[in-house]
Amino acid sequence: MKIIVLMKQVASKDAILRINKEGTWIEEGDLSFEVNESDGYALEEALRVREKLSGEVIVVSMGPQRAKSVIKDALARGADRAIHVVGDNLAHLTPYAAASALAEAIRAEQPDLIMTGLQSDDYGYAQTGVIIAELLGMPHATIVIEVDASGDKLRVKRELESGWYQWYSMPTPALLTIQSGISQIRYATLKGIMAAKKKEIKEVTPSAEIVSRLSHQQLRRVYLPQKTKQTQFLGNGDAKAGAVALAEKLHVEARIF
């Protein structure tokens, strides 16, 4: 089974986000980056399917050169090879344009299965995977938390709202968007890191047409959300003093105990 996994590099969750001068995005100069959370789970699931059924896992990431660190980490964890769709502004495409560029890079591989994360932690569009499935003419399922690829049809468990689930089956090739927590993610071993050095990373650039023609939605301004609630901040930066004040407030003001 040939499996493509889409992995996006995003700002680290712990990073302090500073808005750029123009107010159009965040300052990326000194930012730390990591792999998008659900994409890490997508890779893990792909590796597990390969271990059961044999085949190949190909990582595809689109973004500037720094995205190589995500690719190398995936190769160290066991992916077989990678395609890097390179370009400085490709992380800022609309989902339709991003999906078009990614579909173009994937198409010739003719994968049996494509796995993506369910949404990116920066833009949070929750669309790229579904659009790729449409562009490549594949059936899809979103928010998948269990995959059974052993039968002649693919059977997947989807998470629905408020504690409900549903199984779906569909023919391959198919695309799945993977929910975090589907399985426990493995770490890269030293051996894996050494082996990764010999694995292929193919660089491709998307056609200019794809990148330019599709700006049907434009981000105008980025800013801090307005606070709606009056929070009483306690301790003035001193966590211990804050804790003493909080115990008092919970007792006297909120009358919790």
Next chain:
Amino acid sequence: MSSGILVFIEHRDGVVSKTSWEAIAAAQSLGSQLQQQVSAVILGSDLDAMAQQIAAYELVKVISANNSKLASYTPDGYTDALEKVVRQLDPQLVIMSHTYLVRDFGPKVAARFGKSLISDCIRAQVADGSITFTRRIFLGKLDADVVSDGAAPVFATFQSGAYRPDQAAKGSGSPVEKQEVEVGEIRMTPEAPFQEVKQAVDLSKAEIIVAIGRGIKSKENIALAEKLAEALGGDIAASRPICDAEWLPIDRQIGSSGQTVAPKLYIALGISGAIQHLVGMKNAGTIVAINKDPEAPIFDIADYGIVGDLFEAVPVLTEEIKKIKGLS
């Protein structure tokens, strides 16, 4: 020339979803500001009763698009059907709620028109006849204003809670236009939805909840939060990543894919406050957040906040509470 607004109505087991009334409220609000008429569409196979219920709202019409292949939801079926209705009606704007179902097929519909959704918006403002949508990005840490190029149809989805369902205005009865809609091949076969075996822990009645997030750093550190919960006589709960990592069982998870709670007191330790977590606990009586990031979105709904290291604050808080309670 495209005109009007089309609002998508979601339903399950013969019941219109609450988020659909929110979507109607959103469409009506934009409709009155843009002077555009609002129609609604419902897809399925046994829709008459629901279509009548929707017709009670202030709409120019309700399109009831029927096909036996739409009896259970599939992305293939819903995409074909909605695409047909949109092409036929030719609206300026299509409004949907950002539910799991819309996440599953909405992008596919928009892709048929060569575009993507302006997804998960929290508000929309109209000026000079054009709309500025606001989306939360970076898991709620920042807001982004987004505009479309205006070419119809524009597809937008709104986050649950962006509009109130009771804002949807009733009318004097709008016409229902029942039609058979064409649907192509359906490639996926759904099985019946189900719930996992009854959860061992029911937090919906808990009075006091101490919830931990990724800021707790390791499984061993959970003991710290447990001591606080014990001093308060409360229960322990968590954000999704803690349950994903199996540091706590899934029946401790709070949020859109976990439990919904409304305790007297909710203490969030090292939880950033992503919307999927907030929907599960925002109705708590008193909300406390301890987080080292002053901009963490959790503070937006907190009554009391401590900006700082939870590992410093929590042991002191536990001791102080014990002192006041006369336990030490």
